[in-house]
Amino acid sequence: MENDGDTIFDAVVVGSGFAGMSAALNLSLNGKKVCIIEARDRIGGRVNTGYANDGHSFEFGATWVCPGQDEILGLIEKYNLKTKEQFFDANHILNCLGKKRVYSDGTTPPVGVLGRMDLSYILNKLNSVAMRIPIEDPWNADHAKWFDSITLETYLKKHTTWTQIGKTSIDLNIRTLFCCEPDEISALYALWFIHANQGLLSLFQAQHATIVGGTRQVLDCMLEEMKQTGNVTLVLETPINKIEQHEDYVEVTNLTTQKSYKGRYCVCAVPPPLIPSIEFVPPLSPEHIALRQRMPMGNVIKTITRFSRPFWRENGFSGLSLSDSGPLCETYDYCDMDNEFYALIGFIAGNDCITWRQYGEEERKNEILEQFRNLYESDEAYNATEHYEFDWNSEVFTRGGYFAGLTPGTLTKWGDQLRNSHGSVYFASTETATKWSGYMDGAIQSGRVVAEKIVEKL
Numbered sequence: 001m002e003n004d005g006d007t008i009f010d011a012v013v014v015g016s017g018f019a020g021m022s023a024a025l026n027l028s029l030n031g032k033k034v035c036i037i038e039a040r041d042r043i044g045g046r047v048n049t050g051y052a053n054d055g056h057s058f059e060f061g062a063t064w065v066c067p068g069q070d071e072i073l074g075l076i077e078k079y080n081l082k083t084k085e086q087f088f089d090a091n092h093i094l095n096c097l098g099k100k101r102v103y104s105d106g107t108t109p110p111v112g113v114l115g116r117m118d119l120s121y122i123l124n125k126l127n128s129v130a131m132r133i134p135i136e137d138p139w140n141a142d143h144a145k146w147f148d149s150i151t152l153e154t155y156l157k158k159h160t161t162w163t164q165i166g167k168t169s170i171d172l173n174i175r176t177l178f179c180c181e182p183d184e185i186s187a188l189y190a191l192w193f194i195h196a197n198q199g200l201l202s203l204f205q206a207q208h209a210t211i212v213g214g215t216r217q218v219l220d221c222m223l224e225e226m227k228q229t230g231n232v233t234l235v236l237e238t239p240i241n242k243i244e245q246h247e248d249y250v251e252v253t254n255l256t257t258q259k260s261y262k263g264r265y266c267v268c269a270v271p272p273p274l275i276p277s278i279e280f281v282p283p284l285s286p287e288h289i290a291l292r293q294r295m296p297m298g299n300v301i302k303t304i305t306r307f308s309r310p311f312w313r314e315n316g317f318s319g320l321s322l323s324d325s326g327p328l329c330e331t332y333d334y335c336d337m338d339n340e341f342y343a344l345i346g347f348i349a350g351n352d353c354i355t356w357r358q359y360g361e362e363e364r365k366n367e368i369l370e371q372f373r374n375l376y377e378s379d380e381a382y383n384a385t386e387h388y389e390f391d392w393n394s395e396v397f398t399r400g401g402y403f404a405g406l407t408p409g410t411l412t413k414w415g416d417q418l419r420n421s422h423g424s425v426y427f428a429s430t431e432t433a434t435k436w437s438g439y440m441d442g443a444i445q446s447g448r449v450v451a452e453k454i455v456e457k458l
């Protein structure tokens with residue numbers, strides 16, 4: 001479908017991440033005319049598949065899917081894509097408080113009897129309290145105001161005071177889950193997140209499988225399916241700065257080029273912290289704005305380092321490590337043995353990210369190779385053949401990752417605005433999902449749900 005500028009689509013969708021694409025797919029399959037307007041020169045948002053020198057794909061953004069993520073698994077199946085289980089079948093490493101602890105699948109890290117008691121107590125506690133937080137309306141939980149008045153840090157301190165190893169390990173796990181520190185997010189929000197994402201065990205097993213050939217393919221297939229309906233127009237490189245509601249339609253405009261697109265409804269599928277910088281006419285309510293001003297994105301740089309041999313596997317390691325020192329707080333094997341692609345991926349997250357962002361890329365790379373050398377006990381770590389990094393906080397149209405978390409006091413005061421529409425403008429993003437929020441699966445759910453609401457109205 002071409003846009004002649006005067007066309008009034010059934011819906012304009014701002015943003016082509018999984019949320020926007022899912023909304024557009026569901027609308028177009030229901031016979032509705034849709035225009036997707038994307039700021040970047042590519043679709044996908046926080047999904048960004050990169051390619052190595054020989055064309056092998058890897059992920060700068062979202063990578064894994066896991067059982068229970070029915071939305072994304074459904075699309076993978078529908079498009080006949082394949083997944084490959086993450087390699088874990090060797091020794092893992094917990095490197096914290098100056099000591100490297102090696103353990104294997106099915107065992108817990110050797111953190112001593114007290115450390116283990118500490119960890120199992122706090123994990124059980126978090127899980128059991130989380131299950132009592134209602135997913136649809138966490139602000140109505142028993143003691144919601146109290147849980148929301150404290151940070152997750154305060155909550156953890158109340159419950160893990162016996163050992164330093166217990167506290168350090170739990171902090172590391174929080175850093176790798178949320179890309180922030182426990183003192184940055186509300187305890188109520190963290191508990192809600194755990195419940196919405198099926199409990200801590202399921203969260204810790206989220207790195208289950210990758211999509212063979214790259215995550216981006218799911219979005220490409222969605223676009224292809226939409227195109228087949230003949231109902232979709234995609235406009236790239238057009239950041240929307242203004243969303244104006246007229247009597248019968250919503251007009252979204254790029255104020256630099258003055259290009260605008262009209263739809264009877266609008267799906268605003270941009271990350272929540274970016275929404276206050278868009279001019280809304282009539283204006284978004286102070287409640288809508290207040291919520292999104294208190295949802296900072298996490299801090300994360302993702303790295304991928306390629307080698308000529310999988311030396312960590314040869315030395316009996318799975319590539320999974322958690323570290324409280326060195327740039328990378330978390331690493332994973334990213335090998336494709338059939339195609340001789342041997343790589344480790346890593347995350348610089350939370351406070352580590354703030355610290356290591358001060359250094360130059362070359363310095364970070366050298367430190368990362370040193371970290372691999374120490375973790376996997378081989379000088380081959382120094383012989384990386386390719387190294388890439390991606391700083392999500394420097395991305396103007398994302399501003400961090402993996403997702404936006406809520407600061408104390410936000411959920412109970414303004415949480416009900418998360419999924420509220422603004423007239424004919426609906427909001428979708430992984431952050432508005434009620435299942436697998438923060439993940440691709442949640443983004444797909446959020447887009448599908450707003451599409452269903454709009455289809456009902458049209």
Ligand SMILES: Cc1cc2nc3c(=O)[nH]c(=O)nc-3n(C[C@H](O)[C@H](O)[C@H](O)COP(=O)(O)OP(=O)(O)OC[C@H]3O[C@@H](n4cnc5c(N)ncnc54)[C@H](O)[C@@H]3O)c2cc1C
Pocket residue numbers: 014015016017018019020037038039040043044045046047060061062063064065238239240241269270271274278300302392397398400401402403428429430431438439440441443
């Ligand atoms: C490093 C990293 C690793 C991750 N790993 C995983 C993982 O392994 N598994 C998993 O399930 N999830 C993972 N995630 C999370 C996952 O990527 C997100 O939950 C999901 O992709 C979010 O989709 P979305 O549509 O809500 O938002 P986005 O993907 O952010 O989409 C928003 C879109 O809006 C566009 N946009 C922004 N502003 C404007 C504007 N003004 N006008 C027009 N367009 C605009 C953006 O360019 C973007 O395309 C990861 C994320 C990161 C950053």
